[in-house]
Amino acid sequence: MDFTDVSLTALRVFRAVAEQGTFTAAATALGYTQSAVSRQIAAIERAAGAEVLERRRDGVRLTSAGLVVMRRATVVLDEIDAAARELSGLPAEGGTVRLGWVPTAGTTLVPYALAALRRRDPGVHVVSREGGTPALVRALRAGSIDLALLAAAPPFRTPDAESPPLVVQTLTERALCLAVPVAHPLARRDWIDVADLRGQRWIAGSISGSDRLLGVWPGLDERPEIAHTARDWLAKLHLVAAGCGITTVPSALAPAAPPGVRVLPVRGGPQETRRLLLARLPGPQTEPVVRLAAALRAAALGTDTVPNP
Incomplete structure (x- = not known):
């Protein structure tokens, strides 16, 4: 094995592929061609003398050799970035924590936690970003x-089947609710019967992939009529407010609902619940x-009971 000819560019590309889950997504994120990404990965695999990525129909995942290379590559890239900051006269990032969060956590929990942390520990600097659960798991890895x-x-x-297993803690477990316009017949009571959901017009998620029915009540015994699709939760809620x-x-999104929207529980049929998990890689943790x-655990306790508007 000889890594002397492996460039920093190759290491950054490797990390991007592992995080994005496909060569195509990594190429798009980096502004490279897919063939350029493939060449950089091939260079790492020649140096490692083994495949670092397992190619699968649904994307790629790190092999055991890839996990070793990724662990070392992360150290190298972080040190290079720290050197660049120091040479530029920027403060060190010793107190920096990188946080990823799903969109529903960004409405209340993340802002509450960051505000509390800033008051209590102003020296801790948090850099955060939004993403879907699969993408955030890959970013952790x-x-x-x-x-x-x-x-x-x-x-x-479990969020994934990779090894070593992630350290996962459940922060909240809440019932899935429905957002309806205040003038809608379903908004007349303080709860909605699941039998009344037949024949409704739905605002769903993306029009492709597994997100197709995100926003439609699970287990609906008919083909739903999807009137609008939107990725952004706030856009969905404003479409509801407009009567669309x-x-x-x-239920955590209830405080973010705009005027004209009621967020109501659903009765009848199996109860639908959703959990918010806090995950990290195993091993020692820095103080930040x-x-x-x-702070995230405390915020979860503080926002665990959300009244309906």
Whole structure:
């Protein structure tokens, strides 16, 4: 094995592929061609004398050799970035924590936790970003983030099957609710019967992939009429306020609902719940990571009971 000819560019590309999950997504994120990404990965695999990525139909995942290379590559890239900051006269990032969060966590929990942390530990600097659960798990594995807030739905399987297992803690478990216009017939009571959901117009998620029915009540016994699609939760809620349809929401989003929207529980049929998980890689934690995790847990306790508007 000889890594002397492996460039920093190759290491950055490797981390991007591991984080994005596909060569195509990594190429798009980096502004490279897919063939350029493939060449950089090939260079790392020649140096390692082994495949660092397992190519699968649904993307790629790190092999055992890839995990070793990624762990070392992360150290190298972090040190290079630290050197660049020091040479530029910028402060060191010793107190920095990188946090990833699913969109529903960004409405209340993340802002509350960061505000509390800033008051209590102003020396801890948090850099955060939004993403879907699969992307955030890959970012944890790639060493691009330190902590992740992930979403989980029944049957609540582990976020991934990779080794070593992630350290995962459930912060909240709440019932899935419905957002309906205040003038809608379903808004007349303080709860909605699942039998009344037939024939409704729905505001759903993306029009492709597994997000197709995100926003439609699970297990609906008919083909739903999807009137509008939107990725952004706030856009969905404003469409509801405009009377364009109804959509599912975690109860944590109730405080973010605009005027003209009621967030109501659903009765009848199996109860639908959603969990918010705090995840990290196993191993020692820095003090800033410990402090941020504590702030997130405290915020989760403080926002666990959300009244309906």
